[in-house]
Amino acid sequence: MASVTSNAMGPQGPIGVFDSGLGGLSVLRHIRSCLPGEDLLYFADSGYAPYGGRSDEEIVVRSLAIAAFLMQQGARALVVACNTATAAAIKALRAHYPALPLVGVEPGLKPGAALTKSGTVGVLATKSTLASEKFRLLREQVTAITGVRFETQACIGLADQVEKGELHSPATAILVRRYVEPLIECGADTLVLGCTHYPFVQPLIEEAVNRMTSKPITIVDTGEPVARQLVRLLGEHRQNTELPGTVSGFTTASASGLRNAFAGLLGMEVPVTKMTGERIVQDAV
Numbered sequence: 001m002a003s004v005t006s007n008a009m010g011p012q013g014p015i016g017v018f019d020s021g022l023g024g025l026s027v028l029r030h031i032r033s034c035l036p037g038e039d040l041l042y043f044a045d046s047g048y049a050p051y052g053g054r055s056d057e058e059i060v061v062r063s064l065a066i067a068a069f070l071m072q073q074g075a076r077a078l079v080v081a082c083n084t085a086t087a088a089a090i091k092a093l094r095a096h097y098p099a100l101p102l103v104g105v106e107p108g109l110k111p112g113a114a115l116t117k118s119g120t121v122g123v124l125a126t127k128s129t130l131a132s133e134k135f136r137l138l139r140e141q142v143t144a145i146t147g148v149r150f151e152t153q154a155c156i157g158l159a160d161q162v163e164k165g166e167l168h169s170p171a172t173a174i175l176v177r178r179y180v181e182p183l184i185e186c187g188a189d190t191l192v193l194g195c196t197h198y199p200f201v202q203p204l205i206e207e208a209v210n211r212m213t214s215k216p217i218t219i220v221d222t223g224e225p226v227a228r229q230l231v232r233l234l235g236e237h238r239q240n241t242e243l244p245g246t247v248s249g250f251t252t253a254s255a256s257g258l259r260n261a262f263a264g265l266l267g268m269e270v271p272v273t274k275m276t277g278e279r280i281v282q283d284a285v
Contacts, residue, residue, distance in 0.1 A: 012074075012076065013039075013074040013075060013076035014038070014039035014040060014041050014073070014074060014075055014076070014245075014246075014248075015031065015035070015038050015039070015040050015041070015075065015076070015077045015078075015079065015230070016040075016041045016043065016067070016070030016071070016073070016075035016077070016078045016079070017031065017040060017041065017042050017043070017078075017079040017081050018042070018043035018044075018045065018063075018066045018067075018070065018078075018079075018080065018081060018082070018085075019043075019044060019045070019081045019082040019085070019196055020044075020045050020046070020048065020049040020050055020051035020052075020082050020084065020085065020159075021044050021045065021046040021049035021050065021159070021162075021163045021197070021253075022044055022046065022162060022163055022197065022200075022258070022261045022265070023081070023082065023159060023162060023195060023196035023197030023198075023200070024042065024044070024079075024081030024082060024196050025042070025200075025261060025262070025265050025266055026081075026196050026197070026199040026200060026221070026223050026265075027079065027081035027105065027196055027222075027223040027226050027227070028040060028042055028081065028247075028266070029223070029265075029266050030223040030224045030226065030227035031079065031226075031227045031230060032245075032247070032266075033227065034227040034228065034230070034231050035227070035230070035231060035234075035245070036244055036245065037243065037244065037245050038245040039245040039246045039247075039248075040245060040246070040247045040248070041070055041073055041075060041247075041248050041249075041250065042247065042248070042249045042250070042270075043066050043069065043070060043249075043250045043251070044249065044250070044251040044252070044253070044258050044261075045062055045066060045251075045252050046163060046251055046252060046253035046254075046257065046258070047251070047252030047253040048062055048252060049159070049160075049163055049253075050084075050126070050159045050160060050163070051082060051084040051085055051088075051126075051128065052084050052126030052127055052128040052129070052156075052159060052195075053127075053128070054128070056088040056089075056132075059084065059085055059088040059089050059128075060088060060089045060092045062085075062089075063080065063085050063088070063089035063092070063093060064089070064092060064093065064096060067093055067096070067097065069250070069275070071097070071100075076100075076101070077100065077101040077102070077103075077230065077233070077234060078093070078097070078100055078101070078102050078103070079102075079103045079104075079105075079226065079230060080093065080102070080103070080104040080105060081105055081196050081223075081226070082105060082196060083105050083106060083107060083125060083126065083129045083194055083195050083196065084126050084128045084129050084132075084195070085104075086104035086105050086106055086134070087106070087128070087129050087132035087133075087134040087135060088128070088132065090102075090104040090134075101230075101233045101234065103226055103229055103230050103233060105196060105222055105226055106134065106135070106138060106222070107123055107125055107129065107135065107138070107192050107194035107222070108192050108193075108194075108220040108221075108222040108225065109121070109123070109138055109139060109142045109150060109192060110142055111192075111220050111222075111225065112148075112150075112190045112191075112192040112220050113142050113145075113146040113148040114146075115190050115218045115220065116148055116188075116189055116190040116218075117189055118187050118188070118189040118190075119147065119148055119149060120148070120149045120150075120151060120186060120187040120188045120189065120190075121148055121149070121150050121151070121188055121190045121191075121192060122150075122151050122152075122153065122180075122183030122184070122186065122188035122190065122191045122192065123150055123151070123152045123153065123191075123192045123194050124153050124155050124158075124179060124180070124183070124191060124192065124193055124194055124195070124198055124205075125152065125153075125154065125155065125192075125194030125195050126154065126155065126156075126159065126194075126195050127154040127156060129194055129195065130152050130154055130194075151182075151183050151186045151188055153179045153180075153182060153183055155175070155179045155195070155198070157175055158172070158175050158176070158179065158195070158197065158198065158201070159195055159197040159198075161175060161201070162197040162198075162200050162201060163197070165260075165261070165264070167200055167201055167203075167204075168203070168204070172201060172204060173204050173207070173208075176201060176204040176205055176207075176208050177208045177211070180205055180208040180209060180212070181208060181211075181212055184209060184212040184213055184217070185212070188217075189215065189216070189217055189218065190217065190218045190219075190220065191205065191209070191217060191218070191219050191220065192220045192222075193205075193219065193220060193221050193222070196222075196223065199221045199223065200265060202219060202221070205219065206219070247262075247268060247270045248270065248271055248272075248273070249262060249270045249271065249272035249273070250272065250273050250274075250275055251272060251273075251274055251275065252274075252275050252276075253274075254274070255272040255273065255274040256272075258270075258272045259271075259272045
């Protein structure tokens with residue numbers, strides 16, 4: 001599910017996308033699919049990941065700094081491809097950039113409620129997202145309208161495993177089972193992936209589900225709705241070209257790590273620039 005601020009802007013300039021690390025690549029791939037002609041900038045704040053263990057104040061500072069950088073690169077729209085950053089910083093970002101088309105990510109409780117047949121939806125998310133006021137209000141609103149029961153599970157350490165590239169390791173599989181099994185035991189027939197890192201371990205989630213039940217379980221990945229919302233937001237100002245848009249990466253950690261993530265997760269070769277403090281330097285590693 002997406003959270004949106006809409007304002008008409010010109011057709012020039014790239015779309016900026018950022019996350020605390022690599023998870024937002026799961027959103028970027030949907031944006032790329034829906035808007036193949038758009039130039040994209042992806043900022044991975046992996047040097048400060050994960051955001052789930054940081055205070056709201058820290059996340060707001062980081063989000064505003066990254067947004068300012070992307071605006072300096074000419075971004076005409078911004079996607080906050082991080083549930084934790086959306087919960088903590090979307091209000092501050094909207095206040096600072098009232099004329100900027102801005103799409104945030106939030107757990108897909110509404111689509112989850114529409115899909116469940118048992119009336120119970122499991123939500124996998126970071127501790128910070130689940131503790132946020134934004135999540136509490138969304139949960140109360142959807143429950144009041146639909147009567148659906150949401151069982152939540154804080155997945156401590158799971159985003160870290162994705163950041164380390166351990167998408168199929170035994171350690172990651174153990175974590176996934178630990179977090180998924182209680183939700184299935186509670187009767188959830190729908191699982192909402194409330195962190196953009198989690199789609200990259202969806203095969204392990206499905207494996208954990210199959211160990212617990214033979215009944216069909218629906219998994220909700222909010223990346224596609226976010227991309228569709230961005231398409232609607234840009235409207236007639238979308239780039240109209242048969243040529244594929246460019247993709248550029250920026251990171252506060254290893255440039256080679258982000259390049260490898262683009263290649264391994266999305267099958268793309270992308271130039272990446274490393275940011276160090278106030279300077280941007282090319283990491284040749």
